[in-house]
Amino acid sequence: MERASSQENSYIFDTESAVEMARLIDQARFMNRExxxxxxxxxxxxxxxxxxxLGCGPGGWVLDVAFEYPDITITGIDxxxxxxxxxxxxxxxxxxxxAIFAVMDITKPLDLPDNSFDMINARLLTGVLKRETWSSLIDECTRILRSGGFLCLTEGNEFGISMSPxxxxxxxxxxxATWRVGYGFSPHGRNWAMAPALPYLLRRGGYRDIHLNSYITDxxxxxxxxxxxxxxxxxIFLQIKPLLLAFNLLTSEAFDQLYQRALIEMNSSEFTCVAQAIRAWGYVSKNS
Ligand SMILES: C[S@@+](CC[C@H](N)C(=O)[O-])C[C@H]1O[C@@H](n2cnc3c(N)ncnc32)[C@H](O)[C@@H]1O
Structure with missing residues (x-):
């Protein structure tokens, strides 16, 4: 398999950062639970x-599937x-x-054979794929899925919603900031609009029998x-600071103050927040 360079990738964070890897290990654990x-x-x-x-990170989802289903072979690429x-x-x-893992760039043609997978999973790629690259990845999924196989996409629609200012x-x-970078499908950047985008992308890619579910957590x-x-x-807040400054959305001092206030709110016994994950999946349509 060809080696990909993480220098040229479109991820919102540094893919070779140990801090980001530790965050993803934790995030996969609680997403799997939710x-x-x-x-x-x-x-x-x-x-x-x-x-x-696709974009398996440190492998939280892959390792869970491999452990629970020893008869299934699962590959993670990142x-x-x-x-x-x-x-x-x-x-x-x-x-x-x-369980097999390989370094691969999912924004490029995948170094994987036609008709070779029964299921493809992609979770939390909103901060990886700019809006114009989703369709070419879905076309690649169509190529490598076997007839009767399915593609499952899971994303957040927005940050958790809170009553804390x-x-x-x-x-x-x-x-x-993320909208200005080119992530998500919202026309104005108020959210990422992934809830309508996921079934839309599947339909546009020719997938059939599309299912849509949401998972809400308090x-x-x-x-x-x-x-x-x-x-x-x-x-996340600390890692994203340079992006907010790059778009002149606020100064470094204003960010630090806002960050401290947000942490104080989140630590308060009054903190409220509900977040939603959206999952859409559908079967591939193959002519042959
Ligand atoms: C938010 S994480 C999601 C991890 C995993 N899917 C999960 O649900 O726990 C996004 C992942 O995409 C990876 N990534 C970023 N750009 C990529 C690219 N061009 N090709 C493949 N993986 C990429 C990152 O290294 C990171 O592991």
């Missing part, structure tokens, strides 16, 4: 099926060399012979999920 099982609600896969995960190396190390320590202000700036103070959301956002 969605309630790696393959829950999806068509049953026959023994010896082949599954592919542009990050450190994340793929970490996932490969976990594969060895967990003695999982059915500094948190809302800061996440509003993040929405604006991250408010005193909920079991609060600590995960707090830690995740603490890291």
């Amino acid at each position: 969605i309630g099982g790696a393959l829950t609600g999806l068509p049953e896969l026959a023994p010896n099926s082949h599954v592919l995960d 542009i990050s060399e450190i994340m793929v190396a970490y996932a490969q190390a976990r594969t060895r320590t967990q003695k999982l012979s059915n 500094a948190y809302e202000e800061l996440t509003g700036y993040i929405m604006q 991250y408010s103070a005193h909920t079991p999920a609060w600590i995960d959301y707090y830690r995740n956002n603490e890291t």
Whole structure:
């Protein structure tokens, strides 16, 4: 398989950052929990099926599938060399012979054979794929899926919605900045509009029998999920600061003050926040 360069990738964060990798390890753990099982609600896969995960990060979803379904072979691809190396190390320590990881750039033609997968999974790629690149990736999925196979896309539509002012202000700036970079399908950047975009992209790609589900989680103070959301956002906010400054949305000092206020709000017993993950999946249509 050809090697990809993480220097030229379109990810919102540094793909070779240990901080980002640690965040993704945690995020996959709580996303897997919130969605309630790696393959829950999806068509049953026959023994010896082949599954592919696009932008797999440190491999949280892949390793869960490999562990739960020893009869399935699952491949994870990601542009990050450190994340793929970490996932490969976990594969060895967990003695999982059915999980494979490779470095690959999903914005380029995939170095994978035609008609070779029964399911393709893609989760949380809004900050990876600019809006104009989604369709070519979906076309690549069509090429490498077997007839009868399906593609499953899971994304957030926006940051969690809160009643806390500094948190809302800061996440509003993040929405604006990410939209200006070219992420999401909103006409104005108020959210990422991934809820309507996912089934639209599948339909436009010729997929059929499209299903749409949403998973809602309460991250408010005193909920079991609060600590995960707090830690995740603490890291996201700091990593995204240079982007907000690059678009002149606020000064460095104003960001620092807003960040501190948002953390104080999130630590308050009054903090409210609900976030939604949207999942759309459909079957590939093949003429032959
Ligand atoms: C938000 S993370 C999602 C990780 C994983 N899908 C999950 O749900 O836990 C996005 C991932 O895409 C990877 N990525 C960024 N640009 C990429 C590219 N051009 N090709 C492949 N992977 C890429 C990043 O390294 C990161 O691991």
